[in-house]
Structures are given as C-alpha cells and as structure tokens.
Amino acid sequence: MNLPVATTRIQKRNVGLIAEAALEVFSSNGFRGATVDQIAREAGLSKPNLLYYFPSKEAIHTYLLSTLMDTWLDPLREVDEGGDPLDEILAYVQRKLELSRERPRESRLFANEILHGASNILPLLETDLKSLVDEKAALIQGWMDAGRIKPANPHHLIFSIWSLTQHYADFDVQVRAVLGSAAGDPFPDAEDYLATMFTRLLRPD
Amino acid sequence: MNLPVATTRIQKRNVGLIAEAALEVFSSNGFRGATVDQIAREAGLSKPNLLYYFPSKEAIHTYLLSTLMDTWLDPLREVDEGGDPLDEILAYVQRKLELSRERPRESRLFANEILHGASNILPLLETDLKSLVDEKAALIQGWMDAGRIKPANPHHLIFSIWSLTQHYADFDVQVRAVLGSAAGDPFPDAEDYLATMFTRLLRPD
DNA sequence: AGCCAAGCTGAAAATTTGGTCAGCCTGCGC
C-alpha cells in the first residue's frame, strides 16, 4: 500500500490527475463499481501508466480517503470557544453546507465508505474524529451550562449538523427529483431553513 | 426482468430466502460490490438454483427496490390532516427513526441507490414520491398559515426529517465510533434530541 | 552528444464473476 510521494514535476502532475479522476469515478460508482480503465481514461493516462504511480486500485482509494479526512474535519476544528455560541454553530452549519455544494463528490465518497462499514477509516473515526467531536461537544456543553444557548445533547447536535448538510450532497438526486426541475437551486432555501432550525433550537428565550 | 410470482410452497420459501439474503449482501456491499455467489451462499442455495428463481442479479436488486418503496413511504402517508399538527410531525419523526432502528439494511440499500444516481428508481421519485411530498408539504403549509405551527419551508422540513432519521441507520458505524463502545444504544438519546429539535422549531410561542 | 533513471506502452496473464447447460433428483398426483 505504498502511497506515492510525488517529487518530480511529472509525478506531481500525474498523481494529481489520477486523484482528480479517481474522485470523479469512485464517487459516482463506488469502489467496486469503478474500474481502473475508467479512472485512467478520465485522467488521460494509459492503464499501465496509472499503475506505475499507484500499486493498485485499492491504493488509489485509500490515498483519496486519507487526503479527504482533514478537509472534511476542518470546519469543525474552526468552531471557536471565543466566539458567540449561536454564531459559531450557525457558521459551522454554513461551512458544512458550502462543502456539500462545492465538493459533493468528496461527500459522496465519504458517505459510500461509511455506508459500507468504513473498513478503511474506522480506526481514524474511533481516534481522531472521536476526540475532536468529544472536545467540541464539551465546549458546546459548556455554553449550554452557562445558559448562553439552550440545552440539547451536544453529540447529537453535531450529528444533526452532519446529516442535514451532507444530505444536500449525498441525496442531491432525490432532493431535485422531489422539488422538480422547475425549482432551481435548492441550496439558498436549504440555507435559510437550516439557519431557522438551529436558531430556534438554540437561541435562549 | 421477469419478477418471480411465487406460487408453490417451495417457490415462496426460496424467493423469500433469496430476498432476505440479497438484502443483507446488497445493503452491506452495494450492487456492484455484491456477488451472486455471496447471495447464494447467504441464502443456502447453489448459484444456478438461485438463478432458477431470478433471471439475473439485476432482477433481484430491482425486486428488492420495488418491494421496498412502499414500506419506505408509508410513515409519510400516515401523516393525518385531522390530528394535532405538532403531534403528527413528531409521530412521523418517531416512525422514521423506528424504521432506521428496525430496518437499517433497507435504509442502506435505499441510500446506496440514491447515492449512485438512483438509476433504477428515478422515475418513481419524480412521480409517486414527488406527488406524495407535495401533498404533505401543502398540508403542513396549511397548518403554518393557520398559525398552528411556526412557519418553515415545508419541503425542507420533510428533507430534514429524512436526513436526520436515516443518518442513524446509514451512518450507524460512524455514530457508534464517535460515541464510543461504552456508550450503548444511541437511539434513545437520538429520539429525545429529535423530539426537542422539532418541538422548538415548530411549537407556537 | 551521450547516458540513464524516470516515464510509458502493447500485449497478455491471472482472476473474478455473471450466466448457461445437460442432465440428475424429488415431491406428488394418479
């Protein structure tokens, strides 16, 4: 499972091309549904050349997931103890919703991995993710104890932010099918709705 | 795409075994990730025997999805114009959360299908699902206009119920990884949290 | 220019997998 350490100019370019192509293909077909041929074609490389940079299909997948993890958690890391509690949480919701809009492929790749048991990243979830969430949950609990926002289970609060925002990336097809083709971009309404939802949940009387 | 019409005793038993096994295998590996061998082994049948009942792997998948659709929409159908608005919506949330607990495999099968473009069921989403949602959204909008619950975008309200409840089935692995193995069943806390969330969102002052 | 490691390729090996086939069992009505 040697992950490539891109050093030369050509290596950097081709590893980048492969990662971009693999993200496209894996996110729309899943790991098993994707073929190396597809990824190679999408990247504009021959199949043996692609396998010159990554030892196997699995290695590309693992590389993508490990790269993705940090990007995915950054918005939560940014939640700041010093800010206004409600503003901080609303801003987090907003950042996550933006990720769903701007990087739906990453969201779907991640969703697919979790859905199928997270076999590649379960250890990461149980350590890095858990400790980050525990830390932020404690922070939020502190705000609640201080009466600065209304009480609610902070872990499930974080889950709810994930599920509500990622829904607009992962279930995009369903959202658009239900709203109808005439409805246009669902994101502005989603943004309003989610702001309302978390404001009413948390704003003190 | 001949779907089997089980008539004899043995047919009923084996079609049932196959459906159960296929649900297990498809939901944990996705359509492409599942093999006919796996399904046959899980069902306790030989591969040719399985293909004696269904003409192809695809046919099994389609059969499962078409059977599933109704089960999945029933809780929304039950939302009743005559009931108390907030109670009706909270009861819907509860029913959906129960489905996530009792039938996580069905939820994941569905999620996987949508995630990969819903190619098998998109027409159903654009017709049956859309009209049901539109009908219930209008009902909810009526309750809001009458001041019986607070205003909020009714379509996105329905989306939020789907995403929040299905999260506990589809992302179960992640939820448990974050809460830790010591935490026990996450569902009771989820139920409380969701009840709080929708009550604060909708209950008139 | 000349060298050589890095970059790349066509062809094919190895493996997985969906589906077929010829024919053997078996439950059950007579």
Next chain:
DNA sequence: GCGCAGGCTGACCAAATTTTCAGCTTGGCT
C-alpha cells in the same frame, strides 16, 4: 409405483477487470 413437472446441480463458458512484464521512449543532467 409410475410419470413427470418442478426443483436442483457440477461443470463450464464468456466477458470483464486487475495486474504484470519485457522492453521502448524521453527528460534532464554532465
């Protein structure tokens, strides 16, 4: 107990797909 449609199987095929390999090409350094 006989016949036979329904039920079932081992062996096999064809297609798809991952991975390997022997060797050709090229970029960049001296």
